[in-house]
Amino acid sequence: MAGAIATGAPAWLQQKLPSLSQPEVQAASASSGAVPEFAGLTGWFNTDTPVDPRTNGKVTLIDFWAYACINCQRNNVHIAKLYDTYKDYGLEVVGIHAPEYPFERESSNVRRAAAEQGIAYPVAQDNDFATWRAFGNQYWPAHYLVDAQGQLRGSHAGEGDYAETEHQIRSLLQERDPQVRLPTPVESTEAAVGAADRNPExxxxxxxxxxxxxxxxxxxxxxxxxxxxxxxxxxxxxxxxxxxxxxxxxxxxxxxxxxxxxxxxxxxxxxxxxxxxxxxxxxxxxxxxxxxxxxxxxxxxxxxxxxxxxxxxxxxxxxxxxxx
Missing domain, CATH: 2.60.120.260 (Galactose-binding domain-like)
Known part of the structure; x- marks a missing residue:
């Protein structure tokens, strides 16, 4: 398993910067305008066809993750809960799996980990970081929120702010269908996630x-x-x-x-x-x-x-x- 950090990774990763999956939050670069086109994705699962947030007519949350990242594992609990709550009301979630370690490139490993982590929404592998670069992404985890017209409406890097993410999802679902009757919110306002009470990665x-x-x-x-x-x-x-x-x-x-x-x-x-x-x-x-x-x-x-x-x-x- 020895080797360079995932082939095709962006320059920041090739330069071996430390602690890139830590939960400190920084705004991601792609947060408004038309959603970038997915590129280079393979190994789609939990869906019969690839998802295109530009044309699917749904509110879409695009989540970048790596299965061995503990920050992503904690984040996935919340993303899966939002998907399960709102999938019947017009929400789609797409997990873009970008590997941090060589073994995370293996599709069987990604599928196994997704099942273990309760992920039922569509997932695709971004082994060459093509979609990662298209979004200007820099962090695991990070998510991008797209409205029903395929426009980026918000982004968040790191863990936390799940209640705010849910609020944004609900607003976009109501914008998509003013007559929609949404269920009771499932996320409460939580304290900011910090790393002061634990070792760094x-x-x-x-x-x-x-x-x-x-x-x-x-x-x-x-x-x-x-x-x-x-x-x-x-x-x-x-x-x-x-x-x-x-x-x-x-x-x-x-x-x-x-x-x-x-x-x-x-x-x-x-x-x-x-x-x-x-x-x-x-x-x-x-x-x-x-x-x-x-x-x-x-x-x-x-x-x-x-x-x-x-x-x-x-x-x-x-x-x-x-x-x-």
Whole structure:
């Protein structure tokens, strides 16, 4: 699974900028005028024919996502709820899947993840980032709202503001059909999503690694034997043998990772087959790695601090830790 960041990605991604799927919100560039034409999309599913928001006569929410992105996973809960609530009243949702990791290019992986994440609306793959570039998009997740005449009427980057998005959808549905009788709103006004109460997204490959506590001179491409150290808060440290590359790090003999976290939800993005044994000092669990994607290491209701110790079998690839 080692390799460059998704072929055909826009320049900002090729330049390996850090933490691009973090939830801080910034206005996206395409927010008004005629909706750009979809380009280069493949692998449509959850629909018999490709969706064209320029001509479908519906209010369309276009959502850019990547299935291993924890921010997208949280966002998808809300997007799916809006779709389920308003699909019979003139709303269409299109999920544009743009891969952050190589294994996210595989159609079977995207279909499996969509089903696991409760996505019933149409999805297409944008593996070459052609539609991403057409929209001038820069973030996972990000959505664009199109009226029934095919005009862009709003956009939002990052998580949050779901009640405002629902309000915009309802307004456009009423504009499309003034006689429509809409159901009761399903989103409440929520506090802004922030990252102050959790670790930042933590990439492990050498292209974007920032939060390691191993010696910097050792954290370079190639196979190395690391001496385990205790990481500082918000950071991690490798132990044992690891082969480092631009995106993944691959476990070798006696490979371990110690992660000092502050979060309610901790995931690791993985590829390959094997096991990860996770200990928090009180409990130990052995987690099989049977498919490429995300694995929950910890999931609770409230943020807490602690250290996770991971023992990883040889051949398993780790890409990043993500936090919720």
């Amino acid at each position: 933590t990439y492990l490959g050498t292209d974007r690694a920032r939060y390691f506590d191993n010696p910097a001179a050792e954290y370079v491409d190639g196979t190395h034997s690391f001496t385990a150290v205790t990481p500082r808060q918000g950071r991690y440290a490798l132990g044992g043998e690891w082969t480092l590359a631009g995106q993944p790090i691959t476990a070798g003999r006696d490979a371990t990772v110690d992660l000092a976290y502050h979060a309610a939800w901790v995931q690791v993005v993985v590829a390959g087959r094997g096991t990860i044994t996770v200990s928090d000092g009180d409990t130990t669990q052995e987690i099989p790695v049977t498919e490429d994607g995300t694995i929950d290491l910890l999931r609770g209701d409230a943020a807490r601090e602690g250290t996770l110790h991971l023992a990883v079998t040889p051949g398993v690839e780790l890409f990043s830790f993500t936090f919720g």
